[in-house]
Amino acid sequence: MAGLDAWIDGEEAVARRNMLAAISATHLVHRRPAFGQVVRPAKGSVLASPVSAYYDPDPDYFFHWQRDTAVILGALVALIDDGIFGKDGHETIADIVRFTLSLDALDGRAMAADPSFGEAAAPEVRQYLRSREELSEVHGDRVRMEPRFNPDGTLDILGWGRPQIDGVAARALVLRDYGNRHGFSQDLRRLVDADIDFTLRHASMESVDIWEERLCADYYTRSVQAALLGSAARDAGDPARAEVFGEAANRLGTLLDAHWSPERACYRAAAGTGIPGDRDIDFAVVFAALHSGRTTGPHSIADPRIQASFATLADIFAEDYAINRGRPAPAMGRFRGDVYQSGGAYFFSTLAAAELFYRLSALAAEGGLTATSENARFFAQTGIEAVMGHRQVSDALIARGDGFLDTVKAFTPADGALSEQFDQDDGRQTSAKHLTWSYAAFLTAASARREATRSIGPACKG
Template identity: 25%
Template sequence: MVLLESILIPVATLGYCSGFAAAYVVSGHSTDARQFTISKGEPLPYVHDSTTWYEASTRPVKNLEDWIDLEEGLAFKYLLDNIAPGGTNTKGCRDGTVIASPSKAFPNYFYQWIRDAAITVQGIVNEYRKSEDLALRDIVDRYADMQAEIQETFNPSGSFATGGLGEPKFMVDGTPFTGSWARPQRDGPALRALTLMNFIRVVNQTNPELVTLQWINKLYNPDLAANSIVKSDLEYVSHHWDAIGFDLWEEILDLHFFTALVQHKALVQGRDLALSLDDHGAASWYDGQQVALKRFIKAEFWDGRNGHLKAYQHTPYRSGLDCGIMLGSIHGGHSDLYPPWSDEVLASTQMFINQMQNLHPINKRKPPYYPEDERLRGVGIGRYVEDIYDGVRTSEGNPWFLCTSSVSDIFYTAISHFIDEGEFHITRTNRPFFDRLHPAGRAKLGRVSSGDSDFRNYLQAMFTYADSFLNVIRYHTKADGRLSEQFDKYDGFQRGAHDLTWSYGSFLMAVDKRQTARRGLFGSKY
C-alpha cells in the first residue's frame, strides 16, 4: 500500500472518503517534521578572514568527535537493554515495555512511565527512519500493542472512559501501579500520540508496502467509539488540556509549559491525521482545541517582567525557570509556538544556564579535553534551582544528564533552522544569549543574514557552545559509557538511578541534531 507523500494517509487507498487537498491549512500549524530533515542549503564555507571575530574552536574538536562516535553506539545499546523483548535488563517485562531504569532499590525505577517510554520510542522511530532496520520497527509495533493494553487497564486514575489515560506509570508486566503517586499526569497521552503519529509517517516514507488497513486502524480508527490508540489519546488531550495535573518531575499540581506544548503539537498533528482519514468531525474538534490551547500558552507562560518563559502557570515559591522549558520546546515546540530557535526559548535557556553556573560547585571546574573559551564553557544543568531531590532522597539537587543534553539540543536545532532560513534576528528579548556568543559581549540588535560575516561567526560560536555541554556529559560519563540520572554537584560522580533510559535517549537526540547542524556549518569535510 503506497501512501501519498503530501498527506499522512491516502484516504482513498484505505477505503475512506477521498478528496483531501495537499495544500489544506487550518488555523494553527501544519505538521512539523523539521526535527527529521537535513539542511537544504549549501554548507557554510569554513573561512577565516579579516572580518572573522570568532577564531577559537571553529571546527569540531577531533577528540570530542571521537568520543561522541563511541558513546553514540554505547548509548544506543544501553537504551535497547532497557526495552523488552530482548533487553538484557528486562527480565520479567512484557514485550513492548520500556523501563525507566534497571534500578530496583535506592531508587526503584523499575517501572514503565508513559512519558519516558514515549520519548524513548520516538528516538527508536527516528533511528528506524535512518536505518530501515525492521527489528526497530518491530520494537515500535510491540510498544504500540503494549500501550493499547495499558490504555484499557483500570488504574488509580480511573478507567479508559473516566481518566485512566492520565495514569503516569505501570508495572513492567502491564498491571497498574496502585501505590501513592503524583497523579494524574497529562503529558503521557500527548507524547504517546506524537510518537505513534510519527511512526505512521516514517513507515509510510520508508516501507509503504507495510502499511495496511488493519495496521492503520490499530493506531487510528476514525470510528466514533475512539478505541484506537492514537485517537484515544487525542480525545483525552482535547478534553483535558485545561485540567490541572502533575508536572514531568511529578511534584507540582498545576498547568505546565511542557505538558501544554506537547499537547498542542499532538492536537495539530492529530488534526492533520484525522483529515487525511476523512475524520472531519474529529479534525474540526482538534483544531478548535489547539487554537484555544495556543492562546492559553501564549497568555500564561511568558514572564514579561523577568524576560523568560516559566514552567508553571503559578510559581509562588519558584523562579519559574526549569529544564522543562527546554524539554517542552524540544518535544512540543513548533512553527511560531516556542520552538528552540525562538527568542523566548533562547533567552530562557541562557538565563537558566546562568542560574546553574553558580548553583553547582562542580561547574567551577573546567572539564579537560576541550579548549573552549570561558564564555562558551558549558556547565552541568539540573532540573530547577530549588531542586532538593538528590537521586535517592531529599537533600540537594544535582545536575542531570538529560537536562545537560537538552541545552545542546536546543542550540543545535536553532543553528540548523537559522541556516535553513538564511538569517536570524537579534532582538531585545534574545540579546543576552547572543551577547554570550559575541567576544566583546555586545551583540548588535537587528537582522543578521547569511551574506554577513557575523552570520557564520555567531553560528560557529553557538556550535562550540552547544558542544561544550556534551563535553560536560563526556567528563562525567563512566569509562564504559554508562549514564545514570544525575551527577553529584560537588564531586561529579554519578548519582541516582543507573542506566537511566531517558539519559541515553536525550544524549542520542542531541547528537542527531548535532549531525544536522555540523553538516550545515562544515559540510562533509569535517
C-alpha cells in the first residue's frame, strides 16, 4: 500500500504541526461575550481545539481538558521515543507539567463569595453558570475532579459533567512511564506522586464517564486507575505502600471483571446487572485498553474479551453508518444511538482502531495472542486462521490496521485537517474543527505502525 504510506507521511506532518499549535497557544484570544470572558491561553496549556466557536453550530472546545491533555502527552512521548522530537519535546512536556501543577492552587470559594459573580453574563445564559454552592466546593482534591479548565489557568464557570477522575490517572500513566525512561524532574515527580495518591484516595468513587454524559461506575475510569495503581505497586520502594497500591489495584480489577457481558460479547461501559443496552456497548472500553498501556492479562489489548468488545462494536458501526456500506474497515463511533452533534463517526475512534491492530501485531510477532471462543469473531473479522504462523498473523493485523487508516484517509481533506466527527451518512466533517485529540490519535497510530513493522520486518510494509 505504497499510496497509503505516502499519505501517512504527509498526514503525520500535518498532525504534528496542528497538535503543537494547540499547546502553549499564548498568541490566541478567545472571547465568550455572552459570559463576559476574554481567555488568553497560558504557557503549558493544551487546547482541545484552538478554533473559536460558540455552538454556532460547532462546540466551544477552547478549554484545557485533563483527559485530552493525557492523550496529547502520550503522542508527545511517542514522538520523543521515535526520535522525531528531541529537546523541544521534553521542554513542551515540562511546560505542560508546570501548568498542571499551577492548577492545584485554584480555589472556588473566593469566586463563590464574590458578590459580582455572574453579573457579566447576559441574562439569557446565566442558567448555564455553575452555582455558587458548587464552586465553593472546588478546592483541594476537588480541583483534580474538574474535567476542564480555562486555558488561562482559571476555573471553568460553566455547568458541565462533574466530577471526573479518569484524566488524572490517564495523565499519570503517561508521565510516570515517561519519567521512568527519561528521568524525573522535581516538578514531574511532584505531579506524578500527587496524581497517584489522588487516584488511591478516590479509586472506588463513581465518575462522570469519558464522554461526560453520565455519572456511573465507569469502565474506562476503573481501567486506567487499576493500571496506574498496579504499576505504582510494582515500583514502590516502600513495601507498605506497595501493598496498599496493590490491594487497591486488585479491588478495581475485580470490579472491572464484573463489567463483562457474555450475552453481548463485550465489556459494559458502566457497571450494572443484567444484559446491557446498546448504550453500554461503547468504544470507551477500547480506549481503556489502549490508554492503560497494558499488553498482557485481563483488560489489556491482548485480553480476548477486549478483542470481542471491539468486534461487537465493529459490527454495530458497519451496520449503522451509511458511509460503511461496502467498506472493509468501518468508520468507528462511540456507541449506538449517539446524538451528539452529527452522532457520526469519530476520527479518534477510527484511528484508535488502527492503533489497536498495530499494537496487537507487535504482540503477535512474539506469540502474544491467544485464540479463544470469546475472540473468534474478532479473528474472523481480521482474517486470522488457525493454520497461520506468527508472521502471517502479524501481517494480517497490520493489514487490518491499514484498512482503518485507509478509512480515515477517505474522509480527510487535502489539507489534512481533522475535526472531531465525520457524518455517518455523507462523511462531511462535523463538530469541533481541528480537534487536538484527533491529531494526537493519528500520531500514536502512526507510531504504533512503525513499531509493528519494526517488530516483524520490512516485508510487511506497504
